Amino acid sequence: MAQMKYFYELTISSSPHVHSPVTTRTIMRDVLIALAPSLAWAVYQFGFRALMVTLVSVAACVFFEWLWCRLAKRHCKIYDLSAVVTGTLLAFVCPVTIPYWTIVLGAAFAIILVKMLFGGLGRNIVNPALAGRAFLFSWPTVMNTWVKPGFQNAPGLLSTADAVTAATPLANMHQGLMPEVSAWDLFLGNVGGCLGETSALLLLVGFGYLLARKVISPRIPVVYIGTVAVLSFLFPQGNDRIGWMLAQVFSGGLMLGAIFMATDYVTSPVTKLGQLVYAVGCGVLTILIRYFGSYNEGVSYAILVMNACVVLLDRIGRPVKFGAPKKEAAKQ
Amino acid sequence: MAFSFFGGVHPEENKWYACDKQTQAFPAPDVVVIPLSQHIGAPCKPLVKKGDLVTLGQKIGDNQGLCVPVHASVSGKVKAVEARAHTSGTTVMSVVIENDHLDTLSPEIQPRSQEQVDALTPQELVQIIREGGVVGMGGATFPTHVKLSGGIGKVDTVIINAGECEPFITADDRLCREQPEKLIAGLKIIMKILGLKEGHIALEDNKPEAAKALQAQLAASDGIHIDVLPAKYPQGAEKQLIYAVTGREVPSGGLPAAVGCAVFNAATCKAVCDVVYDGMPLVKRIVTVSGDILMEPKNLLVPFGTSFNDLIDACGHSEYPYKVLSGGPMMGVAQYDLSVPTIKGVNAITVLGRHNEYAVDEPQCLRCGKCIDACPMKLMPVLMYKALQSNDVEEMKANNVVDCIECGCCAYTCPASVPLVLGFRVAKQRIRNEAAKAKA
Numbered sequence: 063m064a065q066m067k068y069f070y071e072l073t074i075s076s077s078p079h080v081h082s083p084v085t086t087r088t089i090m091r092d093v094l095i096a097l098a099p100s101l102a103w104a105v106y107q108f109g110f111r112a113l114m115v116t117l118v119s120v121a122a123c124v125f126f127e128w129l130w131c132r133l134a135k136r137h138c139k140i141y142d143l144s145a146v147v148t149g150t151l152l153a154f155v156c157p158v159t160i161p162y163w164t165i166v167l168g169a170a171f172a173i174i175l176v177k178m179l180f181g182g183l184g185r186n187i188v189n190p191a192l193a194g195r196a197f198l199f200s201w202p203t204v205m206n207t208w209v210k211p212g213f214q215n216a217p218g219l220l221s222t223a224d225a226v227t228a229a230t231p232l233a234n235m236h237q238g239l240m241p242e243v244s245a246w247d248l249f250l251g252n253v254g255g256c257l258g259e260t261s262a263l264l265l266l267v268g269f270g271y272l273l274a275r276k277v278i279s280p281r282i283p284v285v286y287i288g289t290v291a292v293l294s295f296l297f298p299q300g301n302d303r304i305g306w307m308l309a310q311v312f313s314g315g316l317m318l319g320a321i322f323m324a325t326d327y328v329t330s331p332v333t334k335l336g337q338l339v340y341a342v343g344c345g346v347l348t349i350l351i352r353y354f355g356s357y358n359e360g361v362s363y364a365i366l367v368m369n370a371c372v373v374l375l376d377r378i379g380r381p382v383k384f385g386a387p388k389k390e391a392a393k394q
Numbered sequence: 395m396a397f398s399f400f401g402g403v404h405p406e407e408n409k410w411y412a413c414d415k416q417t418q419a420f421p422a423p424d425v426v427v428i429p430l431s432q433h434i435g436a437p438c439k440p441l442v443k444k445g446d447l448v449t450l451g452q453k454i455g456d457n458q459g460l461c462v463p464v465h466a467s468v469s470g471k472v473k474a475v476e477a478r479a480h481t482s483g484t485t486v487m488s489v490v491i492e493n494d495h496l497d498t499l500s501p502e503i504q505p506r507s508q509e510q511v512d513a514l515t516p517q518e519l520v521q522i523i524r525e526g527g528v529v530g531m532g533g534a535t536f537p538t539h540v541k542l543s544g545g546i547g548k549v550d551t552v553i554i555n556a557g558e559c560e561p562f563i564t565a566d567d568r569l570c571r572e573q574p575e576k577l578i579a580g581l582k583i584i585m586k587i588l589g590l591k592e593g594h595i596a597l598e599d600n601k602p603e604a605a606k607a608l609q610a611q612l613a614a615s616d617g618i619h620i621d622v623l624p625a626k627y628p629q630g631a632e633k634q635l636i637y638a639v640t641g642r643e644v645p646s647g648g649l650p651a652a653v654g655c656a657v658f659n660a661a662t663c664k665a666v667c668d669v670v671y672d673g674m675p676l677v678k679r680i681v682t683v684s685g686d687i688l689m690e691p692k693n694l695l696v697p698f699g700t701s702f703n704d705l706i707d708a709c710g711h712s713e714y715p716y717k718v719l720s721g722g723p724m725m726g727v728a729q730y731d732l733s734v735p736t737i738k739g740v741n742a743i744t745v746l747g748r749h750n751e752y753a754v755d756e757p758q759c760l761r762c763g764k765c766i767d768a769c770p771m772k773l774m775p776v777l778m779y780k781a782l783q784s785n786d787v788e789e790m791k792a793n794n795v796v797d798c799i800e801c802g803c804c805a806y807t808c809p810a811s812v813p814l815v816l817g818f819r820v821a822k823q824r825i826r827n828e829a830a831k832a833k834a
Contacts, residue, residue: 085810385648
């Protein structure tokens with residue numbers, strides 16, 4: 063029917079009608095790619111249990127998100143890969159000896175209580191993976207068992223009984239002592255610690271990838287790490303200022319936290335000035351906790367505290383709109 | 395010209411589909427539908443009735459106040475004066491003319507020689523431009539004579555906008571390449587009306603041949619500058635263009651005249667030339683018919699009143715169209731009825747395939763801030779949308795929703811596919827409703 067031919071099923075919607083190829087899914091995929099070298103290093107250093115812990119954590123996070131959407135009759139968006147990222151990061155901030163049931167519990171807390179109850183992706187106030195870690199410190203012994211690095215010392219897939227344990231550099235530094243390992247080993251990652259945090263080098267490789275893909279801006283990580291560096295240089299414990307500064311920067315979860323956790327879009331400010339203040343705050347709190355806290359590591363709590371300030375930090379440094387009157391521009 | 399506006403995005407330009415296609419005259423169809431409202435302002439009243447015979451270029455609608463007349467684009471018999479579908483999505487009173495294919499010219503059309511044009515006063519020129527039915531042809535369709543008469547004495551810089559930053563569209567590019575002398579003649583008339591010695595023609599650096607063609611027609615004494623700006627969307631948006639050329643910021647809520655500028659679209663400028671020299675009113679324009687599923691994208695010289703359907707058929711498509719847009723993909727209006735006629739503000743028809751679909755169910759803002767970096771008006775779309783979601787009109791106003799130019803940069807770049815532009819249109823309406831309620 064010739065006269066009917068313009069009745070195609072045309073879609074009408076508001077402009078714009080084209081979209082950038084970057085979506086939530088591609089961003090999360092890029093984060094996972096950036097984390098991959100560190101995971102490979104974890105396997106090399108801590109054995110296949112590292113991979114297993116990560117897989118269990120990821121599977122649990124994805125499962126709990128699916129379960130929640132099912133129960134709450136919400137549209138399920140596990141395909142956006144955000145739960146996979148949360149699962150990976152949660153595993154990265156736990157020791158490799160963590161029992162599987164513990165990490166599953168942490169995943170449930172992170173996804174259901176911290177993420178989904180607040181309204182899902184984009185609505186949570188604090189970083190789910192870090193909140194999950196904080197929750198797991200209800201079992202302090204589980205969270206404070208550190209294996210000696212090296213494949214031969216690796217714990218078994220099922221039993222962790224035969225693992226050789228050792229203190230981490232941060233534990234030494236907490237007592238005001240220089241770590242036993244050199245700054246170079248700290249940088250490369252020949253140290254004990256949480257599953258994904260040991261190699262500063264490989265985390266920086268991931269950082270480079272995220273920068274190249276324009277997933278994150280360097281603002282938060284550089285300012286955060288810079289603040290820690292400056293403060294530890296100004297207030298060293300011991301005589302070796304430079305050595306102390308390098309040890310503070312390369313040990314513990316600072317690299318992982320600054321690059322992958324503090325930059326979490328959802329829980330960081332949207333204005334440039336807000337991001338600067340947020341990053342400085344993270345750095346100051348990290349040093350305060352490391353120096354004066356009763357626990358060795360301050361990164362996760364520093365970020366969690368600053369997460370809670372984001373709603374205020376969003377109010378500072380707002381751009382002055384195009385064509386704003388001069389008086390208003392001066393006021394802002 | 396050293397200025398670069400804040401923000402903006404780089405969507406796939408997709409100009410290659412049509413940029414090298416010579417403009418072809420599209421034969422007028424058997425029936426044309428001429429809407430009586432093709433501009434911002436009061437709609438025309440019909441000057442003809444059913445059964446009347448009309449000639450090509452005859453005035454068939456006019457009104458008092460902020461109004462621009464419309465003319466018959468073919469000769470023939472008026473079949474009906476009735477409400478017909480319009481690209482805005484509503485129906486508009488239209489004159490339906492059965493084409494007799496004789497193209498009998500209206501006796502009123504008298505070409506003017508250079509001497510005659512030189513003898514005309516600015517007021518006479520403005521009146522000729524109004525009678526010729528010239529409106530802003532970039533899409534906004536603001537009456538050109540109003541902009542001109544309002545700008546006399548206030549404007550010190552006139553800019554011809556050949557930026558054409560929207561993907562796919564090449565109509566102004568072709569115009570600059572094929573008829574640069576007419577564009578320049580039009581600009582000289584505008585400069586004369588506004589009493590200016592200098593003028594600017596601004597285009598993006600992805601149209602080097604257009605810039606070359608224009609440059610070749612210029613003499614140093616003309617006082618006309620070609621400003622080649624970096625290709626970035628929305629370079630052709632009026633406020634951003636003024637900033638890029640002059641470094642001046644049009645105040646919020648103000649018109650370009652507030653900073654001494656007037657911007658005219660390239661096609662408008664050429665129409666001014668046609669009306670003044672040939673006496674030919676605005677009855678046809680170059681339309682780019684392009685898109686990623688068309689067999690043969692084209693630039694067509696289309697008589698007004700030709701249906702979208704005829705034009706798309708002339709290009710052929712390889713799959714069923716998913717969206718047909720009046721305009722480009724960033725700001726174009728999606729059509730649901732392809733019987734809508736081509737009118738003065740339609741610079742392109744863009745036909746997109748289904749793979750362009752990007753809407754998602756329950757979009758979730760990630761707070762990534764990409765929208766803030768993209769917004770050329772330096773707004774914070776993320777907070778504007780949050781205000782809309784909480785239905786807080788005061789917060790919407792505080793976040794400057796009314797300053798949004800709906801360019802689409804934020805929604806284009808949003809990884810979560812939040813329908814930001816749609817949301818801001820709703821928010822603006824809420825603010826207007828609130829203001830109306832306060833008045834009542």
